[in-house]
Amino acid sequence: MRESVVDEGPSQPDGTKGGTRSAVQAPRMVPRIDYERIFVLDDEARLLGEYALRDDCPLEYDDLRRSIPVNGMRHLVAFYQGEYAFTPFRVEDMWFVVLSHGVPRIEERGSIGTLLAAMRVHLPPVLSPAIAAREDALREREREAAARESTLGRREQKLALLEAELRTSAIALRDLEAEVRTRETRLVALRDYAILMQRTFRQTKLKSQSAPESDPTTATPAKTSSAPPQ
Secondary structure, three states, rough: EEEEEOOOOOOOOOEEEEOOOEEEEEOOOOOOOOEEEEEEEEEOEEEEEEEEEEOOOOOHHHHHHHHHHOOOOOOOEEEEEOEEEEEEEEOOOEEEEEEEEEEEEOHHHHHHHHHHHHHOOOOOOOHHHHHHHHHHHHHHHHHHHHHHHHHHHHHHHHHHHHHHHHHHHHHHHHHHHHHHHHHHEEEEEEHHHHHHHHHHHHHHHHHHHHOOOOOOOOOEEEEEEEEHHH
16 A cells, blocks of 8 residues: 555656655555446535445445545545545535545546536436425425515505505594584584573563553564574
8 A cells, every 4th residue: 555645746756756645545556447436415525315336336425424534525636445535526516426446547537527517417306315405495485485475465455454444534533523613613603692692581671671661552572583593
């Protein structure tokens, strides 16, 4: 086994490759690269789905989780378990981790990334329970928002009806106030008429008591005629 080289550079005088060396042991070079599985992960490296390219692959998602470096995955930077390599490809909001027997060559990684990008576009929702759950959550939020909008619409309609009823009540109240004022005016006029009649009656009575007695055949009683106010 030899140490993996993350960044390949020009050869050094001692025959090694330039670049930073990690403490992870890379698999020995094998003449043939066998692609075993493709794991589809979310941002937090949780399994969304997987494609089994070979049925006899001995490694599973748990092996992938145990092999992830402490500082996390990086695009195109492989990490290893024995002679198997996990090569992560970042595609939008997802990770595609290709499990292979042997390390894919650099020129192969570009074509693999292109294929995975195309695969991301056509990824079926049934492959990803987490994506389906997020879509269900979004649909549920949309339904809740629609329900809130519907409730708000009904409340606005009730408010509009109440405002219309309030305007109608205000008009009726103004009409009632006008009618009350008219009645008050009539009552005041009727009161004034009653007072006038009472005064007139008293004055007539006093005059009749102070006047000398006359012949009843020639005396003509005074007439007082006054119509009440309408």
